[in-house]
Amino acid sequence: MIPVMLVISMVIFLIMELMPGDPVQAYLGVGSGVSVEQQQALKEQLGLDGNRVERYLNWLGRTVRGDFGKSILQKAPVADIIGTSVWNTFLLNIVGMFFSFAIAIPVGIKSAVNKYSHFDNFWTIFSLVGVSMPSFFFAMILIFFVGIPLGLPLTLMRDPMMVVRGYPSLWAEIVDVGRHMIMPLIVLVISSLASLTRYVRNSVLEVINQDYIRTARSKGLSEKTVIYKHAFRNALLPIVTLLGSYIPALFGGSLILETIFKWPGIGNTLHSAIFKQDTSLVMAINIFYAMLMLAGNLLADISYALVDPRVKVS
Amino acid sequence: MENKKENYDKKNQANNSIVGPWKIAWGRFKKNKTAMFGAILFIVIVLAVIFVPIFSRFGLNDFILDQKELPPSAEYWLGTDEQGRDVFTRLFLGGRTSIIVGVIAAGFTVLIGATIGGIAGYYGGYVDNILMRFAEIVYSIPFTPTVITVSGALMWVNSKYKMYLVMFLIGILSWPGLARMVRGQILSLREQEFMQATEILGLSTRSRIVRHLLPNTYAYIIVSATLGMAGAILTEASLSYLGLGVTPPTPTWGNMIERARNSNVFRNMQWLWVPPGVMIMLTVLSINLLGEGLRDAFDPKEIR
Numbered sequence: 001m002i003p004v005m006l007v008i009s010m011v012i013f014l015i016m017e018l019m020p021g022d023p024v025q026a027y028l029g030v031g032s033g034v035s036v037e038q039q040q041a042l043k044e045q046l047g048l049d050g051n052r053v054e055r056y057l058n059w060l061g062r063t064v065r066g067d068f069g070k071s072i073l074q075k076a077p078v079a080d081i082i083g084t085s086v087w088n089t090f091l092l093n094i095v096g097m098f099f100s101f102a103i104a105i106p107v108g109i110k111s112a113v114n115k116y117s118h119f120d121n122f123w124t125i126f127s128l129v130g131v132s133m134p135s136f137f138f139a140m141i142l143i144f145f146v147g148i149p150l151g152l153p154l155t156l157m158r159d160p161m162m163v164v165r166g167y168p169s170l171w172a173e174i175v176d177v178g179r180h181m182i183m184p185l186i187v188l189v190i191s192s193l194a195s196l197t198r199y200v201r202n203s204v205l206e207v208i209n210q211d212y213i214r215t216a217r218s219k220g221l222s223e224k225t226v227i228y229k230h231a232f233r234n235a236l237l238p239i240v241t242l243l244g245s246y247i248p249a250l251f252g253g254s255l256i257l258e259t260i261f262k263w264p265g266i267g268n269t270l271h272s273a274i275f276k277q278d279t280s281l282v283m284a285i286n287i288f289y290a291m292l293m294l295a296g297n298l299l300a301d302i303s304y305a306l307v308d309p310r311v312k313v314s
Numbered sequence: 315m316e317n318k319k320e321n322y323d324k325k326n327q328a329n330n331s332i333v334g335p336w337k338i339a340w341g342r343f344k345k346n347k348t349a350m351f352g353a354i355l356f357i358v359i360v361l362a363v364i365f366v367p368i369f370s371r372f373g374l375n376d377f378i379l380d381q382k383e384l385p386p387s388a389e390y391w392l393g394t395d396e397q398g399r400d401v402f403t404r405l406f407l408g409g410r411t412s413i414i415v416g417v418i419a420a421g422f423t424v425l426i427g428a429t430i431g432g433i434a435g436y437y438g439g440y441v442d443n444i445l446m447r448f449a450e451i452v453y454s455i456p457f458t459p460t461v462i463t464v465s466g467a468l469m470w471v472n473s474k475y476k477m478y479l480v481m482f483l484i485g486i487l488s489w490p491g492l493a494r495m496v497r498g499q500i501l502s503l504r505e506q507e508f509m510q511a512t513e514i515l516g517l518s519t520r521s522r523i524v525r526h527l528l529p530n531t532y533a534y535i536i537v538s539a540t541l542g543m544a545g546a547i548l549t550e551a552s553l554s555y556l557g558l559g560v561t562p563p564t565p566t567w568g569n570m571i572e573r574a575r576n577s578n579v580f581r582n583m584q585w586l587w588v589p590p591g592v593m594i595m596l597t598v599l600s601i602n603l604l605g606e607g608l609r610d611a612f613d614p615k616e617i618r
Contacts, residue, residue, distance in 0.1 A: 007451050012463075019467040132544070132599035134551050137591035140574060144584075252458030256552050270459060271556065274466030286463055289456040297454065 001294055008290045009063070013056050015286075016279050059283070068284040071273075078284045081269060086288070088157060089258065089265030092181065093250050096188035100196055103189070105239070108200025112208060113227060123197050130194025135253065139187045139260050146183075153180045155262040184261045188254060199242060204235040240307045244300025248293040339533070342611040349607020355600035359593075363413055366406035372399070375563070386585050393585040395573070405589050408565035412547055413597065415481050415560070419546035422485030424539045427492030428528065434493070435500025436523050446497065449490040457487055461549065465558040473561045480559050484546045492538050499531045533612035540605035544598045551594050567594045 034042075062069065068078035111120040147154050157180050158173075167173040207213065208231050216230045217223075255267030262268060266285060273281040333341075343349055378398040386393045392401040434445040461483050471479055503509065504527065512522045528535075553559030554568025562569055567590035574580040574587035 004451050004454050008455060011455065011460075015460075015464050015467050018464075128599060128602060129595070132602055133595045134548055134555070134568075134591070134598075136552060136555050137571060137594065140571070140580070140587065140591070144580070148581075248456055252456055255458050255462070256556065259556060267459075270462065274463060274558070282463060282466070286456075286459055289459040290454070293454055293456045 001298070004294065005290065009060060009287065010056070012283055012286045012290070013059060016283055017052065019277060019279060063284070063287060068287075069280040071278055071281045074278070074281070078281050081281060082266065082284055082288060085264055085266045085269045088263060089251065089254065089267065091177075092184060092188065092258075092263060092265060093247075093254055095181065096185055096192065096254070097246070097250060099185070099189045100192040104193055104196035104200050107193075107197045109204050109227060109232060109235075111197065111201040112204035115205070120201075123201075127194040127198045130191060133191075135187060135191045136256050136260055138191065139183075139257060142183065142187060146186075152182055154183060156180060157264050180263075184254075184257050184263055187257055188250075191253065192250065200235070200239060203238040204231060207231045207234045210234075237304070237307050240303045241300045244296045244298070244303060246296075247299070248289070248296045251289065251292060335533075339608075339611040343607055346607045346610060348603050349610070352600045352603025352605075352607060355596065356604055359409070359597050359600060360413065363406050363409040367403055367410070370400070370403040370406075372403040375399075383583060385583075392589050393583075395586055396579075401585060401589065404565050404570065405567075405593060408567050408570050408590060409593060409597070411477060411560055411564060411566040412550060412568070412594070415477060415484075415550045415566070416543045416547035416601075419481040419484035419488075419550075420539045420543035422481060423488045423492060423542050423546075424535055426485065427489035427538075428496050428531070428535055430489065431493035431496025432500060432523050432528055432531075435497040436504060436519075436527065438501070442497070446494070449493050452487065453490040455487060458552075460487065461553060462556065462558055465553060469558070473564055476560045477564065477566075480550050480553060481546075484549055488542060488545070492535070492542075495534055495538065496528075496531050499534065500527050503527055503530050533608075537605055537609045537612065540601055540608060544601040544605065547594065547598055547601070567591070 066079070068082070070076065071078050071081055074081060107123055111117075111123050114120055143154055146152070153159070157177060159176055159180075162172075162176055167176070213226060213231055216226045221230075251267070254265070255270065257263070258265045258267040259271045266288065270282065270285045273285065343353075378394065378400075380398070381390070381394050382398045383396055384390055384394045390400050390402065392405060395401055395404070430445050430449065434442040434449075464483055465476075465479065468479060508526065509522070512526050517526070550559055550566065551568035551571070554561075554566050555572050557569075557572060559568055560566045570590040571587045579586055
């Protein structure tokens, strides 16, 4: 894992070297009237002097120690900016994931049990169209036909007026954030349902034709016990491993949604940081995504071992 | 459904004629209505994308300055945009870019994936170890954020070359899945008798890999190339929508929708952003149907 992280950090560093413009100039603004000596001092302070290898090692050293530097444009520590936006993204994604799995698992099981029924066919078409539709286009259609007519909040996470005045109670805050969450949540859940229902269906189908299911049926167990206790538990294996790889994919996918709905999450922060050429922020966010990816893979391995007693953690 | 397949196979055996695997697959594919629908839809889209701009009265840069922002009419089938260009013509011109990006990105992915997977599987040992380690690293790079960051860092690249950058990025990040699959296939294939035969015949290594091993993985490669193409078209669209992919004046479906970030366009000029969105959906849908049909045709054992 550590070598992988090292390689990724090198890739991220090299990408940022391709970015045009002088970060010191960006930090100071145009026509700041700061002398060349002072600029040089600032450069050293920001860790931007020296050759490429020195700069890389410098940056790596600070990053490992948890010092991500200062955002050049927002003039705040990068760690703080990431800290707040990560939680907003987590909130959206965790709620989204909860609804996606809560819907996809029963739907997938029902589709598998009643293969080629109207129910199954409906979800087949649903997932085909869902997988083929770009999420941003779906979001736009939804905003146009649902969001605007119903007067739902379309951008941000909180009502700016409420933020200025302060929330009267915690409950009021929850309601406000919840209202802002409706639209991005619908898009997120529907677009992940498209692939998730298929996945659950196929893994249940694979199990349902096994001999032990026939045994369970011939023992005279009720259909409910057969499906939920014997079939589903075994079908859970691929679903649980999916969970690990699903988290990074979900974060990547919600990146585009966040920019559409201006949800103040990490994806939206990355998008605006790229356009503002806020180098240290862009780098730190990429490191975050890479770590998330590795954590997801590790989680998948661990959960695999937990669910399947045949797999031993080495 | 499955019975039909079996009957078809039995009929062929009964005829006692020798039928190659490709012909069997084609026979199955023809019988699959949704797959045929996908294939025909895709062919229609490709033909439209090629021929509509050729026969159109409008060119890529025909700005008709007194005809801006017109709604669809008999003259302009899908209206005109803010610069007085015919949206209908641009829609198919944009489709050219989107589909070309998809095809080449998928081709590039297959080229890298099949080569690396083939070499790793054939040689095994430390070559396999190094290559698969490398694949694992590339696999661990988060796709969407990296693609967005790289195209953001290379924003100064001329619009003309942006298209190639996007293809390259997609290709270079999406090959590990295919490489793993090809490697696994080759690992098991190389132990089979026909490979011993090639050794006895004294064939060169290159010929053994290219002519005897890889053809056995073509079915998988074709399926994953088709599905990869659908993914690449979606990626290009999202990137261009974010303003980080192919940039105007080169039209693509993604950057045509990007106009709708302007709320006046979004609320009042749907003819500018709905058609490209629908085209992306239809194209990707047709490719997905085609790809799944191919998978079923090549591998009837797969339960669906």
